[in-house]
Amino acid sequence: MKFYYSPGACSIGIHFLLEELAVPYEAVRIAIKDGEQFKPDYVGLNPKSKVPALARDDGSVLTEFAAIAHWLAYSFPEKGLAPSGLENGVRAIEIMDYAVATIHMQGFSRLFRPAKFAPSEADHAWVQDMGREIVTKAFGVVSESFGDNRFILGDRLSMADSSLFYVLFWALDRQKLDLPRNVADYYARLRDRPSSRKVFHDEGIVFA
Numbered sequence: 001m002k003f004y005y006s007p008g009a010c011s012i013g014i015h016f017l018l019e020e021l022a023v024p025y026e027a028v029r030i031a032i033k034d035g036e037q038f039k040p041d042y043v044g045l046n047p048k049s050k051v052p053a054l055a056r057d058d059g060s061v062l063t064e065f066a067a068i069a070h071w072l073a074y075s076f077p078e079k080g081l082a083p084s085g086l087e088n089g090v091r092a093i094e095i096m097d098y099a100v101a102t103i104h105m106q107g108f109s110r111l112f113r114p115a116k117f118a119p120s121e122a123d124h125a126w127v128q129d130m131g132r133e134i135v136t137k138a139f140g141v142v143s144e145s146f147g148d149n150r151f152i153l154g155d156r157l158s159m160a161d162s163s164l165f166y167v168l169f170w171a172l173d174r175q176k177l178d179l180p181r182n183v184a185d186y187y188a189r190l191r192d193r194p195s196s197r198k199v200f201h202d203e204g205i206v207f208a
């Protein structure tokens, strides 16, 4: 498998999942800051010009965070990261969709790229405030549903945690947001795992 990522981007959640699965893969860096997602070779592989993408051993390419996470977890069931049963399965989809479609796309996109939402620079602070509000509210919802769980679906890590891993990395390590205690503690547990430490190292992420 070839895994396409950009350092510190949402692909870091899939990177985390791959390390947790401990399966062989080749990581290929596509630096968004240098526009490498628009180079013909990458567009040929993923016309969406986004990371993450996963080229599987049969040559087919998977895109979209939740689809990649789903395929990885269910392709290696012996690793225990695929949710068991219908209820856990739909809860995993529910949380991944919330992390990607709401927290990332609605919230962080406004914080990181305000110009995509308002052409005038005078409006950017307002757009970013709105993004911060969306993210903060969403983590409040996550906190309520989380309770005293160790991981988002209960006692065991699952594919769903990989989506929260990346949005929490952005919220706590990048934006230094003040989040509910149970959510911050949960991220501290994820961040302390050997898989996260390896991923941060391999992506060249340096903490201040």
Ligand SMILES: N[C@@H](CCC(=O)N[C@@H](CS)C(=O)NCC(=O)O)C(=O)O
Pocket: 009, 010, 011, 032, 037, 049, 050, 051, 052, 063, 064, 065, 066, 100
């Ligand atoms: N819906 C996509 C979102 C992927 C996405 O937005 N990736 C960002 C990095 S976090 C990207 O590749 N951005 C490149 C660009 O916007 O040019 C998914 O679930 O994978």
